[in-house]
Amino acid sequence: MSKTFTTQRMVEFCDTDMAGIMHFASFFHYMESVEHEFIRSLGLSIYTKIDGQPISFPRVAAKCDFKSPAMCEDVMDAELTISHIGRTSITYQIDFSKGGKPVAHGEVTCVCCNIYHDRPPESIPLPPDVIQLLKPYLVEA
Incomplete structure (x- = not known):
């Protein structure tokens, strides 16, 4: 059974539209934030040096499917798993929920x-x- 990295994010006012609903673009910022927190939890950095050469992990694809709205000041649970480790790439899955109800699924x-x-x-x-x-x-598939 695979491990899951879990954390929380509160929907900030600046991440909402005029109706107080979290704006779709904000999910991409949250996904990156969760990924960075995960990487740091492993004792790594998103930007580091190996044998003196700077390396990093630029994104080449991102998507997010929305299930239900998140409102200003809602606290969402975020769960990160990895769906693929390739020769050069990593694909993360990030599921957001509140009170056990799915809010969004990102990749x-x-x-x-x-x-x-x-x-x-x-x-x-x-x-x-x-x-x-x-x-x-x-x-595991």
């Missing part, structure tokens, strides 16, 4: 890359020690 895919200041990022294989930290959260 984010990022790629491990060398980061340069003078040229575009270059994808690289995920470091083996990072894969070992991620594997317990991989949902």
Whole structure:
């Protein structure tokens, strides 16, 4: 059975529309925030150096399916699992709920890359020690 990373987010006023409903775009910020909290919980950083070379995990795909509205000051539970660990990529699943009722389901895919200041990022294989930290959260198909 895979592990799940859980945390909470309160819907802030700035994340809502004029009706007080969480704006769809805010879910993407929340997904990134949950991902960063997860990565930090593993003792890693979203931006680090390996053998002196800066690496990071740029997003290459993101989507979010909405199930029910979240209102200003609602506290949502967020559960993160991993649906895929590839040679260079990781796909996260993030489920938001409040009071046990589904609010949204998001998916984010990022790629491990060398980061340069003078040229575009270059994808690289995920470091083996990072894969070992991620594997317990991989949902078995």
